Structures are given as C-alpha cells and as structure tokens.
Amino acid sequence: MRAQSKSGSRSHDANKVKPNTGKVSFEVSGTTFTVDDHYQYIKQIGHGAYGVVVSATDRRSGNKVAIKKVPKAFEDLIDAKRILREIRLLTFFEHENIISIIDLLRPPARTGYEDIYIITDLMETDMHRVIYSRQDLSDEHIQYFMYQLMRGLLFMHSANVIHRDLKPSNLLLNKNCDLKICDLGLARGFDNAKDDNLTEYVVTRWYRAPEVILNASHYSKALDIWGTGCVFAELLGRSPLFPGEDYLDQVQRIIAVLGMPSQEDMSFIGNESAKRYIKSLPKRQRVPWSTLYPKANPVALDLLNNMLVFNPDNRFNVEECLAHPYFEGLHNVDEEPVAKKPFDWTFDDFTPTKPLLQSMIYDDSLRFHPV
Known part of the structure; x- marks a missing residue:
C-alpha cells in the first residue's frame, strides 16, 4: 500500500445503502466505491500507486481503517501480479512495524470482475x-x-x-x-x-x-x-x-x-x-x-x-x-521478533493471465470472507 497522506475533502455523497446486498456505495473524486455496509466513509486521504485511498470507520470494531480501491486492476497484468504479491505479503506479515491487511473484499464472482478493494491499518x-x-x-x-x-x-x-x-x-x-x-x-x-x-x-x-x-x-x-x-x-x-x-x-x-x-x-x-x-x-x-x-x-x-x-x-x-x-x-x-518461517515464493512463478489473477485474488479474499 502507498502512503496514506494526501488530505481530501469529504465526498458530497453520503453512504448509499444498497438494499438486501450488504453493500454501501459512495463517490470520491469521480470514483465509486462499493464496499461492505459496516464500513462508514470518512474522507479521501490520497492516491495510492494504483488507486484512490479513503478513510472509513469499521462499525464492527469501531476502528478507523484505510480502504484502497484499485479500479480496472487487471488492465496491466504485471501491475496486477504485483498487487497479488502485495496481498500475499501483507497477509503473511504480522508485525507492529509492517502495514497489515485487515480485509480483502470478496469480488462478486471468481472471474470477470475489474476492481480490488484492500483494507489496511489507517495511518495519519x-x-x-x-x-x-x-x-x-x-x-x-x-x-x-x-x-x-x-x-x-x-x-x-x-x-x-x-x-x-x-x-x-x-x-x-x-x-x-x-x-x-x-x-x-x-x-x-x-x-x-x-x-x-x-x-x-x-x-x-x-x-x-x-x-x-x-x-x-x-x-x-x-x-x-x-x-x-x-x-x-x-x-x-x-x-x-x-x-x-x-x-x-x-x-x-x-x-x-x-x-x-x-x-x-x-x-x-x-x-x-x-x-x-x-x-x-x-x-x-x-x-x-x-x-x-x-x-x-x-x-x-x-x-x-x-x-x-x-x-x-x-x-x-x-x-x-x-x-x-x-x-x-x-x-x-x-x-525484536523474526518470522517463524520464510515466506513461500513458489506461488510467484507463473505467467499471468487475467482469469488466473482474478481467480487467485478471489481465493485470497476467502480467507477473510469464507463462503
């Protein structure tokens, strides 16, 4: 995840609940976010390497989080593979001095989707x-x-x-x-x-x-x-x-x-x-x-x-x-803890295709959202 540093004004659109979906939508700088309805939008906080970052309250825990939307994530397969790599690393690392992934929103289907939502610790x-x-x-x-x-x-x-x-x-x-x-x-x-x-x-x-x-x-x-x-x-x-x-x-x-x-x-x-x-x-x-x-x-x-x-x-x-x-x-x-085991890089040895990357990120989201 990129630095969450640039301040942004509040969106003019309040959270719009989508009935019977468990989702809520809001618009930020021309980008529409559709996230799980327990996230309450606060404000835009910057642009990451690949998308818009906002702060939100997780109403389940009361904690503030950062939500990064990566739109059209699979247009560049090399970039998409980097995003997959970062998701795997953030999921693996549990350390006070490394940003941690709190949630990876489950896409609507295993393949065919375009956007990725990554939720991490909020830093100021x-x-x-x-x-x-x-x-x-x-x-x-x-x-x-x-x-x-x-x-x-x-x-x-x-x-x-x-x-x-x-x-x-x-x-x-x-x-x-x-x-x-x-x-x-x-x-x-x-x-x-x-x-x-x-x-x-x-x-x-x-x-x-x-x-x-x-x-x-x-x-x-x-x-x-x-x-x-x-x-x-x-x-x-x-x-x-x-x-x-x-x-x-x-x-x-x-x-x-x-x-x-x-x-x-x-x-x-x-x-x-x-x-x-x-x-x-x-x-x-x-x-x-x-x-x-x-x-x-x-x-x-x-x-x-x-x-x-x-x-x-x-x-x-x-x-x-x-x-x-x-x-x-x-x-x-x-x-000063060290890792209990080395990170397993064997997953990284593949030729990226759009359906394969979509399927791998979908599988990663199931760690946070079991079917």
Whole structure:
C-alpha cells in the first residue's frame, strides 16, 4: 500500500445503502466505491500507486481503517501480479512495524470482475511529509523512527523478503510516532531477486543502491540497508542525500560523497563497462559525514557510515544495525521478533493471465470472507 497522506475533502455523497446486498456505495473524486455496509466513509486521504485511498470507520470494531480501491486492476497484468504479491505479503506479515491487511473484499464472482478493494491499518501521515514539514525532529525522534524501521526490516529479511523500494513515502506514521513499512508490491525473495527484468522499477532512483544502478548480476538484503541509510540521511539533513537526475548522475553523486571506490569496492560489479565508467570519473575524496550533518549525533553518523557502504558485501546487515550503540536503550532482542518461517515464493512463478489473477485474488479474499 502507498502512503496514506494526501488530505481530501469529504465526498458530497453520503453512504448509499444498497438494499438486501450488504453493500454501501459512495463517490470520491469521480470514483465509486462499493464496499461492505459496516464500513462508514470518512474522507479521501490520497492516491495510492494504483488507486484512490479513503478513510472509513469499521462499525464492527469501531476502528478507523484505510480502504484502497484499485479500479480496472487487471488492465496491466504485471501491475496486477504485483498487487497479488502485495496481498500475499501483507497477509503473511504480522508485525507492529509492517502495514497489515485487515480485509480483502470478496469480488462478486471468481472471474470477470475489474476492481480490488484492500483494507489496511489507517495511518495519519508518512515520513516524506514529516521530513518536509516544519515539525522539529530531535535525535530522539530520528532514533525511534530508525529503530522501528530496522525492527520491521529484521522481520522481513528473516522471512526471505527484500522490500526493494524503501523511501520516506513508504514509511507510514501516526502522531504518536508509530511507524509501519508499506508498499510491498516490488518485494522479492533472495533467490529470485535477479530473474524478473524489473531492475528499472527497483527502488526510486534516489534510494537505489550502487549494485542495482550498476546492474550487478545479483543483489541481496544489502540493497534495503542502502535504501534505509538514504532515509536516515534524509531525516538528518531534511533533504535527499543523492537526488540524481538519471542513473549516471546518481553514480556521480554517490562517489562525490563516498569518494572514488577502490578495486576491492568494485569487486561486486560484473559489468566491465560500468567499472570503466567509474574509473573515468574525476577522482573524488570522501566527504566526512560530520561535514554534511554537523548537528547530528556522532553515534548516528557512525551507524550511517556502516550502512552507506559502496560494496554491498561490506554493509552492515539489519542485525548489526540494531546492535549498534545508536539504538542503546531501545534494542532488545526479546522484543525484536523474526518470522517463524520464510515466506513461500513458489506461488510467484507463473505467467499471468487475467482469469488466473482474478481467480487467485478471489481465493485470497476467502480467507477473510469464507463462503
């Protein structure tokens, strides 16, 4: 799910109950929602990657939820497969720092339908909006945000899942500073992280690890650590660290901060032309993190230094990040759960067709709405 952050006005249409159907309809920005009648519409809160998101009250529990409608969900089969993947992941994950799926509305039939409705936790804002607001961000704020992010990432990685698109707008927040990771549509397992020809989709450019930009033969959990490090730097400086205009500019910006990589640093790059390109760039010296972030906690900068490492083999993993002194007082192994089993990616190995995807999502909805 995408960040639930953009405010929207109330719809002029009140909930319209459909007699004897158990459904209610309302219109939001030209989009008609038809949902189970225990959901009471509140307001539009934004646009997700694939659809409109609204807040609503679940009258059964009294809790507020987010409802995302994905209209014409099967027009692009690759996008539809990503939505299926995200549904499976959200259903699998049960963790305080990962957005959870509360409901998946049952479609009217196994096939032939067009729209998908996904109901998740309601969060008030996202980290992008907080970073670029006037709100003061103390070291304690940053520490708590990063700890929760690491805690959620630990659970994901222990389940054989790489997020691949960590950035501030994919980190949802509440006023009490609770954080939840969202938008898992690009996630992959470690073993099949190199076989889907989706490299250009992986990680919004500014948060993209060197091994992805340079088209390494494979990548690993370490790319999430890089993305998390970029988020960390953005919290510290209130601006993106590597806002590249294209992938060549991205490499140059990384080297301008980290310095020219050594031969050993480039050992993971299998592409000889990529190595030649890097060697052709002007020699740059490393810029101390304390120069970039003079007001930052030095302990925070030491952690950042171990995350934003050019060679993915030399980056801290998530366990090492959590054990770093920056999280002293928060880190507690007993309160940092890992997955009981790895996520089963075998379902993902199929050629998508519209009827097959519709049938699979219909089956997933039966977990929430047994026939």
